[in-house]
Amino acid sequence: MNASLHLWLIPLLPFAGFLLNGILGRRLPKALVSAIALLAPLASFAVVLSAVLASSSGLALPYTESCPIGWIHAGTLNIDFSFVFDQLSLVMLLVVTGVGFLIHIYSVGYMAHEDGYWRFFAYLNLFLFFMTVLVLAGNALLMFVGWEGVGLASYLLIGFYFQKNSAADAGKKAFIVNRIGDFGFLIGIFLLLATFGTLTFSEISAKLLAAPAWQGGILTVIALCLLLGATGKSAQLPLYVWLPDAMEGPTPVSALIHAATMVTAGVYMIARTHVLFDRSPFALGVVAIVGAATALFAATIGLVQNDIKRVLAYSTISQLGYMFLGCGVAAYSAAIFHLMTHAFFKALLFLAAGSVIHALGGEQDLRRMGGLRKKIPVTFWTMTAAVFAIAGFFPFAGFFSKDAILYAAFLQGAGGKVFWFVGLVTALLTSFYMFRLWYLTFLGESRNHEAHPHESPWSMLGPLVILAILSVGGGWIGIERFAAFLAPSTGEIPTAGGSASLEIGLSALAVLVALAGWWIADRLYRKQPETPAQWAAAMPHGYKLLLNKYFVDEIYGFTIVKPLLAFSKFLLGWVVDVAILGGAAWLLGGIAQFAAAILQRWQSGNLRSYAAWLALGAAAVLLFLLLPATLGLHASGMGR
């Protein structure tokens, strides 16, 4: 019997932090609030590390821990609060609590002068609680609890500056769009329950393993429902629209929730339920198509955005597309590998962007930056590492993981070649827009003369440096070792048809493409800075299309939101609410009032009138009792 790992501490420590800061934070000094907020994820991270150590010293994985008190017991249905610690949740937990802790440190510096400091950290801890629940969940329902919870935390943090209308609206948009995805997830859970009679992941796997010929059919439907949930949370086509707007939240939030952890929940969920996807080639194909399409689509929008955080937001959507592509070609470990390296370099990019914004006193527009290399050198160098990582240069982390996905896609027959090509084009675009951002921010002449840039405090720079080291070296473990480690969780069989020379050739091609992106960005934004404007003028329609994000928000607004609003307003609002429900209420009220108006005359307050009614009533009772008796007596008298 293994010693207990106390997995329950991992989510509950941040929750305790949330309760402390959420209830008492307003009255506590800032230093104490920070201490509570930092200790919670640090302790959680320590528990994760001890679990990792235990597993490396011979603890059998997967290791399950259930709450002795059950959760739902109804007939044959048993759902427990059970936490599962296996290779997959190990990687996710390290990323979530590790990167989460770094971002907490950063936030202490970044949010130092904000109102609602305690509120921010309470929400951040709440997010960690739900995220770790999501990751540790041993059944789909508990995962759903975490899933909804991170959505709530995301909503609260996007709308952190709730005095700003745009932030409040963005929070609502994120929540509502996510609800659409959650609807799919929920239907998927119901179908799982109807099909397997259990929601526990390990039992579902066992049942599928016992029926090797079971393919498609209901499994495809379940997988597609789960995919809908994943597209909502992971901001994929067609539900990605909330993520760019989510940048209204404070920058550490964008880094933690909308880049490194929460948005990867969809990828994690697909990897967790991969047994279902494996049995449905159609669903896998849809996952791959969604991923590839999103990767390319978002990358093209990212080319022309002028807000530094929005460029990164579209880049996040695009990189998540890569992960979906990886899942779609059944290369789950490659997807999780990219998830991990992406968490490092994208968190770094956002935090560095936050440092830039901080240095410029709140400026987010790339057109009003420039020349910051000398002014904020630490930020510059760390961000450079992240840019090289995301662009996919050897030997930075992004190179290994992106390559693993592209290589896996390439080996998947003719369709796979298309995905590979789309991925390669996306890599070119990624490299281009990242170097565009890099040039516009750090190089050239300053285009903002009011600002007096200053380097951020070390509480912000420390996490940047650590993440930069991870962004450089995070991929050196290599996909082979990583996949072998994850194999018990993701159950992958190495795809046939690969060879070392092919892999090296593809990698070289990917690096060349990244170089090409850099070269173009160099030409356009360093050597001839006037060209982009000329190009934009030469192709006004194309430029406008990209600048306005393909008008997707407008199209959704016109085709879905407006008809829905009209339907709600006229049919539900006026006909149902005002006419039917309101009318019924008025009618009932009117009847009651009318009756009362008549009956209240009784209550005159006149003693003699009451007495008269009493006498009348007594007389009536007497009559009622005596009259039949008299008649009966008479009748019996007749009989006698």
Added chain:
Amino acid sequence: MNPAPLQLAAHGIPLAWYLLLSAALFSLGVIGFLIKRNVITVFMSIELMLNAVNLTFVTFAHQWHAVKGQIFVFFVMMVAAAEAAVGLAIIIAIFRARATLAVDRIDLMKL
């Protein structure tokens, strides 16, 4: 079931006469209660009704040789005495507050 013979009565007076007297007294009480405006008269009407009922009790107790009815009369007298004490106190309180004894003018259910 045959009704018991009703003609037996005390002191040679038939039972029905007692009952008729009782009913007449009770009706007088009700009428007095309903038509009089002076609260003290109303109060006296109540006493009249109570005593009409007492008469019925005593009559039947004598008729059936049952002591229960007579005991009941004692209870009614007790309650009537208590009621008289409380009722007169209320009447005095009302008179002090309103300077009137007309029941029609005491219709607010409060002092």
